[in-house]
Structures are given as C-alpha cells and as structure tokens.
Amino acid sequence: xxxxxxxxxxxxxxxxxxxxxxxxxxxxxxxxxxxxxxxxxxxxxxxxxxxxxxxxxxxxxxxxxxxxxxxxxxxxxxxxxxxxxxxxxxxxxxxxxxxxxxxxxxxxxxxxxxxxxxxxxxxxxxxxxxxxxxxxxxxxxxxxxxxxxxxxxxxxxxxxxxxxxxxxxxxxxxxxxxxxxxxxxxxxxxxxxxxxxxxxxxxxxxxxxxxxxxxxxxxxxxxxxxxxxxxxxxxxxxxxxxxxxxxxxxxxxxxx
Numbered sequence: 207x208x209x210x211x212x213x214x215x216x217x218x219x220x221x222x223x224x225x226x227x228x229x230x231x232x233x234x235x236x237x238x239x240x241x242x243x244x245x246x247x248x249x250x251x252x253x254x255x256x257x258x259x260x261x262x263x264x265x266x267x268x269x270x271x272x273x274x275x276x277x278x279x280x281x282x283x284x285x286x287x288x289x290x291x292x293x294x295x296x297x298x299x300x301x302x303x304x305x306x307x308x309x310x311x312x313x314x315x316x317x318x319x320x321x322x323x324x325x326x327x328x329x330x331x332x333x334x335x336x337x338x339x340x341x342x343x344x345x346x347x348x349x350x351x352x353x354x355x356x357x358x359x360x361x362x363x364x365x366x367x368x369x370x371x372x373x374x375x376x377x378x379x380x381x382x383x384x385x386x387x388x389x390x391x392x393x394x395x396x397x398x399x400x401x402x403x404x405x406x407x408x409x410x411x412x413x414x415x416x417x418x419x420x421x422x423x424x425x426x427x428x429x430x431x432x433x434x435x436x437x438x439x440x441x442x443x444x445x446x447x448x449x450x451x452x453x454x455x456x457x458x459x460x461x462x
Contacts, residue, residue, distance in 0.1 A: 207254055207259070207260055207262060207269075207272075207273045207276065208259075208260070208276070208277075208280070209251045209252055209254070209259045209260075209274075209276075209277050210231070210251070210252040210257055210258035210259045211231065211249050211250060211251045211252065211277065212231045212235070212238075212249075212250045213247065213248065213249055213250075214235070214238040214239055214241070214242040214247075214248040214250070215238075215242030215243075215246055215247045215248050216247065217245070217247065218242075218245040218246045218247050219245075219246055219247070219286070219287065219310075220246070220247045220248075220249060220283045220286035220287070221241060221246050221247070221248050221249070221286060221287045221288075221289060222248075222249045222274070222277075222278070222283065222286050222287070222289065223237075223238065223248065223249065223251070223289040223290070223291075223294070224251055224253060224270075224274070224288075224289070224290040224291070224293075224295075224298060225251075225252070225253065225257075225291060225292075225293075226290075226292030226293045226294050226295070226317075227292060227293040227326065227385070228256075228326075228329070228363070228367065228380060228385075229256065229257075229291070229292075229293075229294075229363070230252050230256050230257030230258075230366070230367070230379060231250035231251060231257055232257070232366060233363070233366070233446070234250045234445070235250070236449060237445050237449055237452065237453060238250055240449065240453045241453060241456065241457070244457055249277075249281070249286075251274070251277060253270055253273065253293070253294065253297065254269065254270060254273055255380060255381035255384050255385060256379065256380050256381075257379055257380075258379065261381045261384070262381075262384070263384060264384075264388070265381075265384055265385060265388035265391065265392060266388065266391050266394075266397075267296055267297055267300040267391075267394075267396060267397060268300065268304070268397050270293075270297040270300070271297055271300040271301040271304050271305070272304075274288075274297060274298070274301050275301065275304075275305055275308070278308065285308065285309055285310045286309060286310065287309065287310050287311045287312075287313070287460055288301065288302070288309050288311070288312050288313070289313040289315065289456070290313070290314060290315065290317075291315040291316065291317070291443075291444075291445060292315065292316060292317050292416070292442065293317075293392055294315075295314040295315050295316065295317035296317055296319070296396065298312055298313075298314060299312070299314060299319055299396055299402075299428075300396050300397065302402045302404060302406075303396060303398065303399055303402060303428075304398075306400075306402070306404075309404065310404075311404065311405045311406070311407070311459070312402070312404055312405070312406040312407070312429075313406070313407045313408075313409065313456060313459065313460075314406065314407070314408045314409070315408075315409050315444055315445060315452075316409065316411055316414050316416045316417060316442050316443075316444055317416055317417070318408075318416065318417045318418075318421040318424065318425060319395065319396055319399065319424065319429075320421060320424060321393060321394055321395045322393035322416075323393060324389050324390055324393055325393075326389060327389065328354050328355070329354065329355055329364065330382065330385070330386045330389070331354055332350070332351045332353065332354025332355055333351070333364065333378070333382055334382060334386075335350050335351075335353075335354065336350045337350075338375065338376040338378075339375065339376075341376060344365050344368060347365055347368055347376075348362075348365060351365065363443070367379045367380045399428055400428075401427075401428055401429075401430060402428060402429050402431075403430060404431065405431050405432070405459075406429045406431060406432035406433075407432065407434075407435060407455070407456075407459040408425060408429075408432060408433070408434040408435070409434075409435050409436075409437060409444055409452065409455055409456075410434060410436050410437070410444070411436070411439075411440030411441045411442060411443075411444045411447065411448075412436050412437065412438045412439060412440060413439065413440060413441045414440065414441045414442040414444070416442055417434065422434060435455050435459075437451050437452060437455065440452075
C-alpha cells in the first residue's frame with residue numbers, strides 16, 4: 207500500500223514516525239520541525255485507514271509492517287531510525303521482528319509488546335453517534351462526543367479527523383467500520399515474535415498505564431538491547447504533553 211506522508215527537513219539521516227490509533231501525520235508536525243532542526247530528515251506517515259492514506263479491509267500489524275517496508279523501499283531509505291507511538295509503536299516492533307537489519311534504531315512510545323484489552327469501544331460509539339449530514343461544525347460534533355468521552359483534549363484529538371470532502375459534506379479521515387471491526391486485533395500481541403537485538407528506546411509517560419513496571423521483563427526479553435525512559439508528568443500522548451522533554455530524550459538516544 208502506498209502511504210501518504212509528509213517530510214520535514216531535506217538533509218541528514220532519516221527518521222520515520224508512525225502515529226497511533228485515530229491519529230495521523232498531522233499530530234507529529236510540531237515534533238518533526240524540532241527534530242529536523244537538529245539535522246534530520248523526518249518522514250511522517252499516515253497508516254492505512256488513517257489520514258490521507260488508502261483504506262483497506264485489514265488493520266493488523268503484519269499488514270501495517272508491510273506497508274512500512276514498502277514505503278522505505280519506494281523512497282530508498284536505507285536503515286532509517288523508526289519511531290512509533292501506541293499502535294504505531296506496535297507497528298515498528300512488528301516491523302523490527304519481520305524485517306531485521308533494515309533499520310538503525312527503534313523508538314517505541316508508550317506501548318508494550320503485549321495484549322491490550324479492547325478499551326476504545328466507547329469512543330467508536332461516540333464517533334458513530336455524530337450525524338455527519340446534520341452537523342454544521344466541530345462544536346456540534348464535540349457536543350455529541352462529550353457524552354462518550356469526557357476529556358476535552360481527547361475529543362479535540364479525535365475531531366481532527368473530521369473534514370469537509372470535495373462535495374462539501376463532513377466526513378472522517380479514519381475508516382471507522384474497519385477500525386471498529388479490528389479493535390481486538392489492534393490490541394493483540396505481535397505475530398511470530400522474535401528477539402530484536404537492535405538498540406531500542408521505550409519512552410513512557412509517568413501518568414500512563416500503557417507500560418507498567420510489570421511489563422519491563424517482557425520488554426527486555428524481546429528487546430535485550432533496550433532501555434525504558436519515563437517522562438514525568440506525561441500521559442499516553444507523551445510527545446504532545448511534554449514535547450521538549452520528548453525530543454530531548456529522542457535526540458539523546460539517536461545520537462548516542
């Protein structure tokens with residue numbers, strides 16, 4: 207699959223970044239500018255069924271890893287550094303296990319190589335409750351979504367996917383039917399897991415439940431050349447909540 211992407215920076219080593227569930231390359235634009243300013247080419251990808259990338263019937267990690275491989279091959283990116291947040295983090299972990307030796311370093315943001323129970327079903331119900339033909343703007347959509355998601359920042363993040371299509375009608379930049387059907391698979395463990403010896407950094411937020419201390423032995427088992435860094439005061443969206451600290455942690459690891 208040919209993924210939509212944005213590039214920041216024209217010279218330097220390549221860093222490829224993958225967003226999480228319900229996200230897109232837009233979410234990483236501010237971070238990418240800070241990273242590119244330090245001498246890197248940053249490629250922000252829209253994963254399948256998200257953003258401006260094509261839609262498909264599958265949303266499993268083998269397919270998403272294959273999409274990433276196709277992108278790196280098409281753009282002649284030899285051994286880039288790979289960064290993934292949440293679902294994107296699992297994608298780059300699956301990629302590392304499926305395509306060893308094709309990347310320089312790995313950065314996984316606030317996700318562990320384990321099974322996560324379905325916990326986005328209420329968000330899906332909220333998105334489906336929004337009548338795209340009846341609303342006049344994001345404020346009306348937000349009023350509907352508020353009954354399903356109480357946190358304003360999360361609603362704002364979700365509603366970035368709302369846009370007017372060429373016919374002037376509101377539509378989603380996420381494939382809600384497929385995502386809803388594949389929610390269980392998105393939380394699944396990785397397929398055919400193998401040990402990845404490549405240098406890997408796991409970044410977690412101190413206020414996030416996604417990587418717990420109990421997960422650390424499993425992380426070390428599959429990624430023996432890894433370390434886990436905790437950014438204080440950050441939740442699951444570490445890069446958005448603590449952007450300076452996140453970029454500093456990323457650059458320190460990449461330059462080490």
